[in-house]
Each structure stands twice: as structure tokens, then as C-alpha cells.
Amino acid sequence: MRKTACLVWFLGSFLLSVLSAAAQGNDGNANVEMAGVLRSNGKIYIVVAVLATILAGLFVYVIRLDRKIGRLEKEAK
Amino acid sequence: MLRQSWWKILCVVLLLYTVIAGFLGDVPAKPILHETIRNLYFHVAMWFSMMILFIVSVVYAIKYLRRPDQVFDIYSLEYAKAGIVFGSLGVLTGSEWAGFTWGAFWSNDPKQLGAVVALLIYLAYLVLRNSMTDMDKRARIGAVYNIFAFAMLFPTLWIIPRMVESLHPGGLGGNPAFENFDPRMGKIFWPAAVPGWTLLGVWISSLRIRLQLLELKKLNHA
Numbered sequence: 001m002r003k004t005a006c007l008v009w010f011l012g013s014f015l016l017s018v019l020s021a022a023a024q025g026n027d028g029n030a031n032v033e034m035a036g037v038l039r040s041n042g043k044i045y046i047v048v049a050v051l052a053t054i055l056a057g058l059f060v061y062v063i064r065l066d067r068k069i070g071r072l073e074k075e076a077k
Numbered sequence: 078m079l080r081q082s083w084w085k086i087l088c089v090v091l092l093l094y095t096v097i098a099g100f101l102g103d104v105p106a107k108p109i110l111h112e113t114i115r116n117l118y119f120h121v122a123m124w125f126s127m128m129i130l131f132i133v134s135v136v137y138a139i140k141y142l143r144r145p146d147q148v149f150d151i152y153s154l155e156y157a158k159a160g161i162v163f164g165s166l167g168v169l170t171g172s173e174w175a176g177f178t179w180g181a182f183w184s185n186d187p188k189q190l191g192a193v194v195a196l197l198i199y200l201a202y203l204v205l206r207n208s209m210t211d212m213d214k215r216a217r218i219g220a221v222y223n224i225f226a227f228a229m230l231f232p233t234l235w236i237i238p239r240m241v242e243s244l245h246p247g248g249l250g251g252n253p254a255f256e257n258f259d260p261r262m263g264k265i266f267w268p269a270a271v272p273g274w275t276l277l278g279v280w281i282s283s284l285r286i287r288l289q290l291l292e293l294k295k296l297n298h299a
């Protein structure tokens with residue numbers, strides 16, 4: 001129960017920090033070229049999606065490995 | 078602890094947050110770096126994870142020397158291995174980053190050299206271990222060497238690079254690391270990137286530890 005509360009607290013504080021970070025703009029340094037256009041026309045989301053997919057794939061792999069080892073441990077008992 | 082799932086869920090959440098907020102969140106606009114400043118969440122986090130994994134490894138090495146239990150040796154070895162993986166990824170990602178910001182994939186920067194020396198010392202740990210067939214001897218000498226390797230870790234990564242000129246932040250002549258650290262980036266780096274990647278390292282170590290423990294059990298039953 002306490003673990004769930006901990007997780008909810010973590011998630012909540014992250015969401016808050018993302019929102020507050022998004023609310024702030026560029027820090028006035030207009031001379032430095034950033035990927036503003038790339039972001040505004042939405043292409044950065046593709047990169048985010050690709051990386052999220054890679055991470056998701058890795059997680060699925062690790063979780064399956066975890067379960068497999070768990071089964072082996074049960075058999076060994 | 079090894080088999081509980083809450084910290085694995087936390088790891089997944091933190092890393093997804095790191096990737097999503099790391100790309101979409103605002104970062105300071107700086108010359109030379111431009112958008113590559115976001116590499117902080119990935120390249121620098123590798124080194125923090127590596128150091129934490131090596132700290133766990135040396136703690137188990139000391140535990141083994143205090144009470145020679147093969148289980149401690151397995152923990153120590155597997156955390157060190159995961160640390161080496163993260164460190165190697167740190168060198169590779171750093172080289173990629175440097176190639177497009179400092180103009181060369183390798184510039185013999187003191188921190189680059191220090192990191193490689195530290196990794197070589199840890200690789201020698203694996204070589205040294207595998208040169209012995211006796212399990213107890215391997216574990217004992219391995220544990221002693223692990224302490225030596227750990228003693229060299231902080232001078233090579235933190236002390237020497239700061240005493241000389243360096244391209245990395247934190248070198249001689251100002252530019253200390255994290256002094257002008259943007260708070261917006263800190264909100265992703267400290268609570269999500271560092272613990273997220275570290276937990277992934279612990280997760281991978283824990284899987285290998287569980288496999289090794291199974292093998293040890295089989296060996297003891299045989």
C-alpha cells in the first residue's frame with residue numbers, strides 16, 4: 001500500500017515538473033540556434049516515439065527474462 | 078528485494094519520463110552544444126549509474142572479505158559487470174557527442190583518458206578473476222582487487238581531470254561542472270535520469286545474480 005502511494009507521489013511530482021518546465025519559454029538567448037522549428041512542426045515527436053519504442057522493447061525483453069529466471073527459481077526449489 | 082517488482086515499475090516509469098521529457102522539455106540555448114545539451118540525460122547519467130554500481134560492487138567485496146560467503150562474491154562480480162557495461166556506453170556516447178561538438182571523436186581529454194583508465198582497471202578485474210580456477214581464491218583475490226579498482230575510480234574520474242585543462246566541465250580555468258546547472262534540466266536529471274538508468278543497471282545485475290545463484294545451488298547439490 002505504501003509502495004503504491006510512493007509511486008503515485010513520484011508520478012504526480014514528475015507531471016507537475018513537466019508542466020512547469022513546459023510553461024517556461026526560451027531564456028532570451030535568441031542568437032543560439034535551437035531546434036525550435038523541428039519541434040513546432042512536430043518532427044521531434046517522431047524521435048521521442050522511436051526512443052520510447054526502443055525502451056519499451058528493451059523493457060519487454062528484460063521483463064520476459066525476469067519471468068523466465070523466476071520460473072527456473074521455482075523449479076529449483 | 079531482488080524479486081520485488083515495485084522498483085522495476087519505477088525504473089520503467091522514470092526512463093520513459095526521461096526520454097519523453099528529456100526531448101520535449103525546455104533546455105537552455107547554448108552555443109556549440111545547441112540541442113545536444115540533452116545528452117546530459119543519457120551520457121552523463123551513464124557515468125552516475127556506473128559509479129553507483131561500482132560502489133555497490135565494492136561494498137559486497139568488503140562484505141565478502143568480512144565473511145567469505147560465495148553469495149557476496151556473486152553480487153560483487155555482477156554489479157561490477159553491469160558497471161563496466163554502463164561505463165563503456167558512457168565512453169561510446171561521449172565520443173559520439175564530442176565528434177559533433179568538440180570536432181573530434183577522441184581528443185585525449187584528461188577526463189576521456191581517465192574514464193578509459195578506470196574502465197581498463199575494472200576490465201583487469203574480470204581478467205584477474207578468470208585466471209584462477211579455485212572459487213575461494215578467485216573470490217578473495219577478486220574482492221581485494223575490487224577495492225583497489227574502486228580506490229582508483231575517483232582519482233581518475235573526479236580528481237585528475239579537475240587538476241588540469243579539460244574540455245569537459247569541471248576542468249582548470251573555470252567552468253565547474255553543475256555550477257550553472259539549469260533547474261529545468263535538474264528536474265529531469267536528478268529525480269529521473271540518474272535513478273532510472275541506475276535502476277536499469279541494478280535490474281540487469283539482479284537477473285544475472287539470480288542466474289548465478291541458481292548455478293551455485295546446482296553446484297552445491299551435485
